[in-house]
Amino acid sequence: MTTTGTKQVQNVLVLGGTRFVGRHTVEALLAAGHTVTVLTRGQSPDELPRSVERLQGDREQGAAGLQALTGRTWDACIDVSGYTPAAVRASTEALANSVRRYVFVSTVSVYAEQHRHPVRETDPLLPAAPEELTEVTGESYGPLKVTCEQIVQNVFADRATILRPQIVAGPFDHTARYPYWPDRAAQSRQDGQPMLAPGDGSDHVQAIDARDFGRFAVRLLEDGTPGIFNVAGPRLTWAAFMEAIGAESVVWVDATTLEAEGIGWRDLPLYLADDSEQGGLMDVDATRALAAGLTLTSPATTAQDTRAWSAAQQTVYALTPEREAAALTAKQAARNGESL
Template identity: 40%
Template sequence: MRVLVIGGSGFLGRAVVEEALARGHEVTTFNRGRTGVDVPGVEVVRGDRESPEDLERLVDGRTWDFVIDTSGYVPRVVGASARALSGHAGTYAFVSTISALAGFPGKPAGDGAEIWPCEPDAGPEDGNYGVLKAGCERAVEQGFDGNVLIVQPGIILGPYEDVARLPWWLSRIARGGQVLAPGEPDAPMQFVDARDLGIFTLDQAETGTAGRFLVTGPVGQTTFGEWLESCKEATGSDAELVWVDSTFLAEQGAGAFVELPLWGGPPSEETETFWSVPTTKAQAAGLRIRPVAETVRDTWAWLQEIPEKRRNFGNNTTHGIAPEKEAAILEAWGARSE
């Protein structure tokens, strides 16, 4: 089959391309060539999806069985791509996000849940990430004449992750010593390996499946404690995990999700909802999730190819607590526990 991947050189896009090539598909990638190096074996079309001329050049004389859009964030930009590709592909698979669900995580997620109100021609100034992704979904549905497949993933981890969540924890734990472990070790977690998300998306696109799917790990997939222990095992580190109460961390000004990646802050209804997303529909359609330890191990193996001082993950330097702040919180916690 002939496949077009919009993006295709970064994190999720790379996973999709590698899986598509492994299946024997003919793959075209369309990107600006700024995020990463294209996977060998693809037809590379350089261009900017915001340029009408580049979109015209992309589709000129080309057709595909399906397109997978891994890099759409602005509705009016995504809509232009969908309209340009109408008549040139049978299925348009758009990678959205669970954050497109209206009210999430304050409101529980579920298959068929409403998405945020956002116009399909909205610009980047018209909403936050989740709201704009909802607008992108509408832009594809209204702009593409063919099957529309929308996947709404939760947290995505795995090799080539460019957000520095799992890579940050692996790098920190590998350095050893006392490591600030946030909250409770039995706090639940859910995530999907980018490779499993790519496999699922390709499985559905190949058969012309349409509709929306929530895609993440199963409820009860793992805990924060199990996850960090997997990081210790993968790195061979003798680090000591020091579990610090969530309320105390908040009092110390520790930032949830970004400063301490994937820690959701003090327990609340929202954090409980965030880590309890049902995936019944996707599982029935064949979603397969690999073991947590495999994702952690493979991500660490990939990181070994990158010197630690160069691990800026696409110039993303916002994730991870500063060493001096971590040390100060651990010292304060130790004094409080005496």
């Protein structure tokens, strides 16, 4: 660690770092003047600046896959790619005496009672997955992250910082979740046709801008802050979200009609009704993070910047124009029937 003026410049290792959240985290570190090394498997496109040191390894192979770390030290590590206990066990043990702080990127999916409003860091967690489990599925994702958190905390104790992000949004989002909405709104503006929106506008949605997440991770490193933090963005009604993404013509379609048309959460990403079993995941309390320095980008800016990037991506989304049109027709038929 070196000092420039009143600021301490840190040498930071990022596990992952070339895609989405990792990329924004690396960019935030560089913008703050820190020195960055990334360890990746070398399988994803790498558009990081040349100043970033690249190491290659695969911690799924255990200690044998982390030879590139041997004999090296860093001020801190940010783990954005730890999904299985075996991988996190390998990296934490390899770095226990090589970094002062270990920041682990977890998820709000660790919470057991996801219908709670709001979801707080002190809420109960899902049962931890066995350390030998390596298959990441929709069902195992949360329990695996619980186990990963436990490993980080056991190895690093008060040198551990756990971040539990909500839905992450912004440019370079390859998940096809958040980008669907600004992309669909742009298409609707272009062709003059209304777009389907779920519910009646009163349910809620939350997303944290990946750039805000990256800057917050850097802030915690700089301050040496331990603990667990939910990282969530502004909580909007869906009506306000439609306005933020620039939707000009919207048709609200109720859950009954959506179900009848076979349209579910994969087709309408981000949508969780407030009273659903997972509705609390769109009511995540980030009070602790805000007090520690989290700053939030306006939802409209997140939407605009995501669209500016995604416009050139030609992403194929689950909800086809034909299925959306069928649902809108069914909704209009139901309205006509109600008016008779």
